[in-house]
Amino acid sequence: MTADDITVPALARRQVHLDFHTSEYIEGVAGDFDAPTFARTMREAHVDSVTLFAKCHHGMSYYPTAVGTRHPHLAGGRDLLGEQLQALRSANIRTPVYTTVGWDEDVASRFPQWRQMRRDGTFAQLATSADGRTRQPGGWRFNDFAHADYLDYIEAHVRELAALYGDAIDGFFFDIVFYDEDAAWSPAAVALRARHGLCEANRGTHARVESIAQAAFAERFTRVVRGLLPRATVFYNTPNPLSVDARYGVKSRHPHQTHWELESLPSGFWGYQHFPRLARAVDGWGKPWLAMTGRFQKMWGDFGGLKPRAALEFECFRSQALGGANSVGDQLHPRGVPDASTYRLIGDVYAQCRAAEPFYAGSSALPQVGIVLPTHPDVDPIAGDKSLEGAVGLCEELHYECVVLDDGVTDVELARLDLVILPDSSTITDTLAARLATYRAGGGRLLASFRGATDVRGDWVIPSMPLSLAGTVARHPTFWRTRDGFAPELAGGDRVHYAAGLNVVAGAGVQVLIDRAEPYFNRTDLTFCSHFHTPAEPVASKYAAALAGEGFIYFADPVFREYRQTGNTAVRAAVAAAFAQLIGPPQSGAGLPCTVLVVPRRRGRDLLLTLLHYVPVRKAIDIDVIQEPSTFAGEKIRLPERARVVRSFKGQALERTAEGSFALPPSRGRLLLEVPDYFAD
Helix, strand or coil: CHHEEEEEECCCCCEEEEEECCCCCCCEEEECHHHHHHHHHHHHHHEEEEEEEEEEECCCCCCCCCCEECCCCEEHHHHHHHHHHHHHHHHHCEEEEEEEEEEEEHHHHHHHEEECCCCHHHHHHHCCCCCCCCCCCCEEEEEEECHHHHHHHHHHHHHHHHHHHHCCCCCEEEEEECCCCCEECHHHHHHHHHHCCCCCCCCCHHHHHHHHHHHHHHHHHHHHHHHEEEEEEEEEECCCCCCCCCCCHHHHHHHCCCCCECCCCHHHCCCCCHHHHHHHHHHHCCCCEEEEECCCCCCCCCCCCCCCCCHHHHHHHHHHHCCCCCEEEEEECCCCCCCCHHEEEEHHHHHHHHHHHHHHCEEEEEEEEECCCCCCCCHHHHHHHHHHHHHHHHHHCCCCCEEECCCCCCCCHHHHEEEEECCCCCCCCHHHHHHHHHHCCCCEEEEEEEECCCCCCCCCCCCCCCHHHHHHCCCEEEEECCCCCCHHHHEEECEEEEEEEEEEEEECCCCCEEEEECCCCCCCCCCCCCCCCCCCCCCCCCCCEEECCCCCCCCCHHHHHHHHHCCHHHHHHHHHHHHHHHHCCCCCCECCCCCCCEEEECCCCCCEEEEEECCECCCCCCCECCEEEEEECCCEECCCCCCCCCECCCCEEEECCCCEEEEEEEEEEEEEEEEEECCCC
16 A cells, blocks of 8 residues: 555644654653643744654653553653643644654663664764764664564554554654665665675665665555554655656655655755755645754754744745745753744744735746756765755746756656756666657757766767767866857956866757866976966867757856855856856746745746845854845736736736836835736736
8 A cells, every 4th residue: 555545634834743752771761741822832933833842852652552662751741742732632633653763862772683784793883972073972874674573563553553543643754764875785785786686886786775674664654544543644854865867865755645845944054955845845745845944053962942933934945946845843841841933933934824825825836947856865865955055046046937847747748848958967867868869859849968968878868969078178277268149258368167067069050158177287296377277278078078059058067066165256157147048038037146945836827926135154164044034125926927817815906117127115025926827818
């Protein structure tokens, strides 16, 4: 049985993910918990779902368990989970239940034979704090979810919960269903490798083994849960490696869960560019999803840390605009009392989300540009993610609405797009190559860079782009010399591209947009010039940096990774010029600053526009901060001529200026705009 076999009730729109990772060395746990106060706090904060803890990473259970280990200091031996379930259900608030898989300290201590092992025979354990940087004691130990006995133990735990609480449980959230780096080498994992012929010791094989193990785990426990509680939701939480080959990465478990919850705390190590690449992929997969951020200033378990209201507004408003719901992470204090300031913050933001829900109801996405995933099991995941974030970020800055694609995309979905981007390291599978050929035959346009049009062997596989590769540049960084007529602001001088690119030979009908010049020499101990890198030779290379042909533009350098890594303004100008040459101006958002996020959606005949103006600032050494919303005062938006009226949601029509644009009101943060009858034709 899969999660697709049954219709589940509509998911919550305003959830709290209530962590309760509480050490067994803390006494008086839940000693001050009061069920009516708990339910009232959630209801007054406009929360309609709370993920409650059955068991935490310490391995402590918060209910009377005969399978696991009950927290030894639960005040009065109380059934905390049962009391929470009853209180919230009486307030008509959903109650999915959390349990942990990969990190369970109690299991790791009692059953070391169930632990994940690295290839050198050592046990897998985190060496850092949750921020991924701070080395400290207390790193979680990993358990192997491929071990048959451990799987039976988890199943007994799930069956016990269903027997105790029945339909009071609205769903199951299984956490940490992944392997630590190079840790799929326990006897159970080795047996799994052997069954699938995946015994090599490399990154790509590890990614495939992990995907197979995750899918098997999800298939089993969805079947178990649905056999016990047929209407329960099911979700499996892991890091979210995307793959252009849809058999691997997070999509391997897609058939076995009812929905997605995208964990991305921007003020943690994820950053503000992490979430949009996930949302713009998952939104096209046909299942509901929630964005999971946190109320924390920094990271999970940041007791006493509270982010600014503007930051939480942006994170929740952005999810709504992109088609998702919201889940805000909190951690309940060991005494069991919700923090009042936390729920004032959540309540203020969720009240605004609730008021906007009728605006988004029944709407659908309107992507103009598709971005083929530059991630694959055989591609460096850090480099691939940078390329993806760079491509999504440029689309957002330039106001071209985008969707992220894997090789599961259909011909119909591709045909709706004006442009498809193959960024940097997009590995074209046979399935995707056939889809792109059909797309091109129908007049579809391509923007490719670096190795983005090659297969897993590195061979060029897009014949409608008559180019061939001739190795990597010998000297770098290289320099761009833009020809007249393309990106005028780049013309008349050398602009550096820091990352090394490829030498590319042009075929018939291909013209040069940007010439390339190489430095006099690579910087070494003996040959160097000035402080940073050597300047360009006066004579251009025979290999160009950017080329154009019928319906395509190609950059020989990894421009999207370059932009994410360095913010190279030459890249931004060149990509903007490429968009304009291939497909013209954006459908919505033209004329607005790059700091304004514009998200179009369609509802019947009407165009809906969400404008968000919140600017993350690196004013702290460790994190970006959104302290306050920014204004729309003095800004204008240009739309196609068929936009005759633009009005604010439940408000007044915007003034139309002499040149035909629309003047935005002097509000701050978020604008919800409606363009009636935009799709009348």
